Amino acid sequence: MEATSSSSSSLLNGLNSGVVLSLIAVLWTVVWQNLQRLQLQTLVGRHMNRHARRLAALVDPYLSVTIHEYEGGRMKRSAAYEEVKAYLSASSARDVRHLRAEGAKDADKLVLSMVDGEEVSDVVAADDSTDVTVWWCAYSTPPPRTDGGGYYGWGGGGRAQENRRYYRLFFLDRHRELVINTYLPSIRRQGRAVMVQNRQRKLFTNISTHNWSDVDGLVRSAWSHVVFEHPKTFDTLAMDPAKKKEIMDDLDMFKNGKDYYARVGKAWKRGYLLHGPPGTGKSAMIAAMANYLDYDIYDIELTSVHSNTDLRKLFIETTSKSIIVIEDIDCSLDLTGARKKKKEAADDDDGGSKDGGAPPKPDMKKDASSKVTLSGLLNFIDGLWSACGGERLIVFTTNHVKKLDPALIRRGRMDKHIEMSYCCFEAFKFLAKTYLDVDSHRLFAAVDELLSEVDMTPADVAENLTPKSLDDNADTCLAALVKELEKAKENKSKGKNAHGEDKDEDEDEEDDDVEVVEKDK
């Protein structure tokens, strides 16, 4: 016994420590590979996997790649993080015990991802057809400390600061090339494809720039969003069919125009100016465009933007495949240059509104601290920054096209001017079909004649065609419309507008606007 013991100890003494480590490494690799083969899915198994891997790393080092949810000082959301999250959603749903769920495009579906501390493995086929296993782990760290110590929680100006999440990929050193050159690009591609399937369109609005506060050099996103669920489509938008087709063709050309824009050396963006009286479907048209193109909408409230620099930052944070909207551009800010100054002063004296019509909507009042200028807006539309990212539509709406500075709406900035006009007979027939499901009716002739004599917006026509009780049907709704049109005709002959109010200067000006646009065309 003693001899054996002494001989084995002398044998061990004879071996250098490097050989011992190599032996352990070989032994460990065998054990480890068997563990892998067993594919233990129980809690104990997965727990063991994790510790076993850590132990194995002592002799066969693991490398890691970390992908943070936010990148850069601007706290811009990382596309890579979202792609990895999307890619891992299927395997997380299958293998992970604790999951986080978010809504998906399909109202009943959920997009699942693993919570912090969970991990999933993935298998990559190497060039020699062997399977290589890699592991993804989810982590998070608390946000940076505030001055007073402790982490940002519900304190810090009352803002909730979420943990910073990240994924870390572990793989063996010998698979470095395969993982970096083949695996990672491939999961980004696959992640993007999953994102397209699950994507919910979003409606963003800008947060007042006063609230973009710094947290240790990091700035909160300038946009907040809700899921965009507007039902309006071109199928339910009443307008001249030829004009509608022209707009849809234009959108198609834009969406598929990546190569064209690159070839002619233009930034991949297009400006639309929608103008016309209130209730003619300008906002409805934007919703239809977003649904048609499958784009997000960024609705900029210009009065909450306090400088040209902030406006540029807002632009940088928009993603491609989006429509950037500024509604009622004429009354958001004083962007009309010196031409309006005199009239404004007069309006201010007698307490009137700046756009000469109805009093300004409370949220449309010019913010005293807003320093966005016309030149800032011009730069926003077609300055050097506007080329960042590509595939963006910029849409302005206005009720008073004539009041806008020509520089703002010239071609190249607002490439396509679309006039949204009062309801014509074609549009009426379309609305009658949509709202009442009738193609013809004895009252159609009367409506046709009256529409050629008086102006009524599609919004008003649609309201009259909407059944108000279970007793309402096509007959009663059309009769109500005819009555309303006759009333409007009577008001017109008395010099009043369609609603029986005295006509103001502005309404006359609108007629001139039409001429301007006709010339543009």
Ligand SMILES: Nc1ncnc2c1ncn2[C@@H]1O[C@H](COP(=O)(O)OP(=O)(O)OP(=O)(O)O)[C@@H](O)[C@H]1O
């Ligand atoms: N051409 C149209 N076809 C179908 N519905 C319409 C049309 N125009 C307006 N409507 C309906 O009328 C309502 C008001 O339309 P919308 O808000 O788009 O008008 P607008 O031109 O944006 O008005 P404003 O200038 O006051 O913002 C919406 O419910 C919309 O669905």
Ligand SMILES: [Mg+2]
């Ligand atoms: Mg509108």
